[in-house]
Amino acid sequence: KAGVTQTPRYLIKTRGQQVTLSCSPISGHRSVSWYQQTPGQGLQFLFEYFSETQRNKGNFPGRFSGRQFSNSRSEMNVSTLELGDSALYLCASSLMGATTNEKLFFGSGTQLSVL
Amino acid sequence: AQKVTQAQTEISVVEKEDVTLDCVYETRDTTYYLFWYKQPPSGELVFLIRRNSFDEQNEISGRYSWNFQKSTSSFNFTITASQVVDSAVYFCALLVRFQKLVFGTGTRLLVSP
Numbered sequence: 001k002a003g004v005t006q007t008p009r010y011l012i013k014t015r016g017q018q019v020t021l022s023c024s025p026i027s028g029h030r031s032v033s034w035y036q037q038t039p040g041q042g043l044q045f046l047f048e049y050f051s052e053t054q055r056n057k058g059n060f061p062g063r064f065s066g067r068q069f070s071n072s073r074s075e076m077n078v079s080t081l082e083l084g085d086s087a088l089y090l091c092a093s094s095l096m097g098a099t100t101n102e103k104l105f106f107g108s109g110t111q112l113s114v115l
Numbered sequence: 116a117q118k119v120t121q122a123q124t125e126i127s128v129v130e131k132e133d134v135t136l137d138c139v140y141e142t143r144d145t146t147y148y149l150f151w152y153k154q155p156p157s158g159e160l161v162f163l164i165r166r167n168s169f170d171e172q173n174e175i176s177g178r179y180s181w182n183f184q185k186s187t188s189s190f191n192f193t194i195t196a197s198q199v200v201d202s203a204v205y206f207c208a209l210l211v212r213f214q215k216l217v218f219g220t221g222t223r224l225l226v227s228p
Binding site for chain 1 (some may be wrong): 148150152157158159160161162165167205206210214215216217218220221
């Protein structure tokens with residue numbers, strides 16, 4: 001069974017641009033959640049999608065958005081990039097969701113650098 | 116509010132040493148779940164264990180063991196006879212009442228040959 005796939009692996013953008021990150025969950029998993037990892041703030045929850053609906057959201061500005069498609073693949077978008085958005089963005093999938101007590105399966109992440 | 120504290124930022128040991136990673140959590144809820152995840156250099160977090168608040172039994176899995184103590188709000192992780200492949204960042208996490216998963220800041224473990 002293929003694991004969680006995140007693309008691209010690395011991304012370099014400049015301030016003010018926007019970026020879209022992609023996550024393909026494990027086959028059969030309906031929940032995709034996103035996390036931002038930085039040296040200063042650690043791992044922070046962005047949002048979770050389940051069956052194409054956003055089920056939970058972290059404390060991030062509206063510049064961070066996401067969506068989930070009918071095949072459970074998810075995309076995350078960050079508009080008007082700021083230097084502080086430089087981070088490793090991790091996607092995790094599970095059957096029923098990050099807000100249940102299931103274990104999560106993580107991708108290797110997208111390393112975003114904002115110059 | 117929920118919080119997880121991993122006071123040890125980085126630990127260095129020599130292979131075959133035992134090492135304990137500390138995790139202290141804060142929550143007022145009586146129903147919660149605790150997790151440990153391992154993040155190797157490749158980046159993806161790998162699930163190690165889940166424990167619910169009503170089960171204080173300690174658990175052993177091979178060289179790994181976990182000590183859950185509600186009295187001190189701790190969920191410590193011990194690696195016995197550490198190996199170079201254990202080098203990674205280890206995260207403790209708390210899930211309360213099906214809300215968002217809250218992670219600690221992680222402990223970087225470096226095992227030297």
